[in-house]
Amino acid sequence: MDSEIFRSAKILIVDDEQAMVRLLELLLEHVGYTNLRSTTDPREVLECCAEFQPDLILLDLRMPHLDGIQVLKQLEERRADLYLPVLVLTADVSRESKRAALEAGASDLVTKPFEQTELLLRVRNLLEMRFLHRDLRRQNEALEAQIQERTHQLLEAEKLATMxxxxxxxxxxxxxxxxxxxxxxxxxxxxxxDDSARARAREIGEAAERCAHIVRSFLTIARRHPPERGHVSLNLLLRDAVELLAFELRIDNIEVQLDLESDLPLVWADGHQLKQVAVNLIANARQAMREASAPRRLSFLTRHEVQSRRVRIEVADTGPGIPPEIQARIFEPFFTTKPEGESTGLGLALARGIIEGHGGAISVESRPGEGARFLIELPVETPRLTHGEPETFEAALPVPGKTILVVDDEPAVAALLAEGLSRDGYKVDTAANGAIALRKLAAQNYDLIISDSGMPVLSGPELYLERLRHRRCPQFEHPGIPRADRGPSAREALHARERQACGATSSTRDGLTRRARQVHVPQAVR
Incomplete structure (x- = not known):
């Protein structure tokens, strides 16, 4: 072990004879021990230990007021928490005295008069044990902290998976x-x-679309819904998010400052998800500033980093700030400093998931008493398009006479799809599950199958694989707002080379009919 460690060791000498104390000090100093303390009064041992924090105690056995056995018993509680060796020095060579000292907790014994080399070797051995024990304790504490952290992460992951x-x-x-x-x-x-009826229908549709966005937010939290990307103006998105919470900000006397770059490029992103991030940051800043003194200010900044091809968003408040010890945890799922029942602790975790899902990064800068600044970076990407698909998708015309089998266990959904497709001239049949669909496919030719994914008896992927096994698979579609059970296993089951599409499409009539027009099969199959 490093000699520097031994030279820094703290040794407490307890002996009622001053001459013996001085002798021990000289011996220890001669071999390099310089951090020494001594007392001739055993009643001062506890006080010296509390103040000096020794690594080793050299203790005489026979002393007035308190003998060595009594001192050892006083030290028992302190030594239980951390290994503190005690080397007993005694002129009493009786077997009973040695046994009593060891039973009281002595780590080792040296008989007076002692041989100097033996004493120094025993001191070194006990110090080495002390330091090894200390290192082991630190390693155990570090391992326990890691285990607790991993356990915490597993529990949070389990909560998140359950949710x-x-x-x-x-x-x-x-x-x-x-x-x-x-x-x-x-x-x-x-x-x-008339126009009034159409306007009401449009309002109903817009309300339903908002509900659909909420559903997609649920699936985003559950990580089962991919972003629906398009060209997004971040400046407009931030203004909309501020407007959404304008009333709450106004009643809390929070001033909003916008420093938005006028020629900020559009980003290829899911606008609804990014607005969810902005609204969450605004709501957090508002809550943080409610107890802060005036002025209360919420600032937004956008900039285009040309060289890195990224855009930067900064959201800053004048609240109390975030303590350094929790800044690293604020993006963890379920972590919150708010009272129980006021927060789920998911807002910032979801925000980080959304930003990272867009290839970006989110971080925080804060000092106590100086507010918090959240920084978001997003890439300026060019959308990847399938050659010719958008034009084909939009411009395709109905193909009257083609036969379509709609497979869905929800009668209302199946009836809706059948009616919408029938209006375009398609011949439509329905089946309540994959097993019924197989019987119909065995009896009749179809040009296209539109199937739900999760169904009783036989699911959509199982239906596809069954048809594929017999090499009789017409074009296969999964319509509707993405189902929760359309996970990776179901997608992998549909061999990419054999299928035309298994993507998420709109459940509106226009979206379905456009998709049906796009898929073309030269001849029917059975």
Missing amino acids: GNLLAGVAHELNSPLSVILGQVGLFATTAA
Whole structure:
């Protein structure tokens, strides 16, 4: 072990004879021990230990007031928490004295008069044990901290997974009625008798679309919904987010400052998800500033970093700031400093997931008493388009006479799809699950199958694989707002080379009919 460690060791000498104390000090100093303290009064041992924090105690056994055995018993509680060796020095060579000292907790014994080399070796051995024990204790504490952190992460991951399953289940149950509402609104709008009826249908559709956005937010939290990207103006998005909470900011006397770069490029992103991030940051800043003294200011800044091809957003407040010890944890799921019941601790975790899902980064800068500044960076990307697909998708015309089989366990959804497609001249049949669909496919030719994914008896992916196994697979589509159970396993089951599409499409009539027009099969199959 490093000699420097031994030279820094703290040694407490306890002996009622001053001459013996001085002798021990000289011996120890001669070999390099310089951090020494001594007392001739055993009643001062506890006080010396509390103040000096020794690594080793040299203790005489026979002393007035308190003998060595009594001192050892006083030290028992202190030595229980941390290994503190005690080397007993005694002129009493009786077996009973040695046994009593060891039973009281002595680490080792040296008989007076002692041989200098033996004494120094025993001192060194006990110090080495002390330091090894200290290092082991630190390692154990570090391991325990890691175990606690890993356990915490596992528990949080389990909570998040449970919540994700719950939200995904709710989203699944909401998707079918939302599909019906949106589809019926689309059908009604084409046959409405007057502008007033069409306007009401449009309002119903917009309300349903908002519900659909909420469902997609659920799926985003559950990580089962990919971003729906488009060209997004971050300046406009921030203004909309501020406007959304304008009333709350105004009643809390919070001034809003906007420093938005006028020629900021558009980003290829999911505008609804990014607005969710902005609203969350604004709500957090508002809550942080509610107890702060005036002026209360919420500032927004956007800049284009040309060289890095990224845009930067800064959201700063004049609240109390975030303590350094928790800054590293604020993006963890379920971590919150707010009272129980006031926050789920998911807002910033979701924000980080959204930003990182867009290839960006989010961080925080804060000093106590100086507010907090959140920094977001997003890449300026060019959307990747499939060659010719957008034009084909929009410009394709109906193909009257083609036969379509709609497979869905929700009768209202199946009826809606059948009606919408029938209006375009398609011949439509329905089946309540994959097993019924197989029987119909065995009896009749179809040019296109539009199937739900999760169904009783036989699911959509299982239906596809069954048809693929017999090499009889017409074009295969999964319509509707993405179902919660359309996870990676279901997608992988549909061999990419064999299928035309298995993506998320709009459940409105226009979206379905456009998709049906796009898919073309030269001949029917059975």
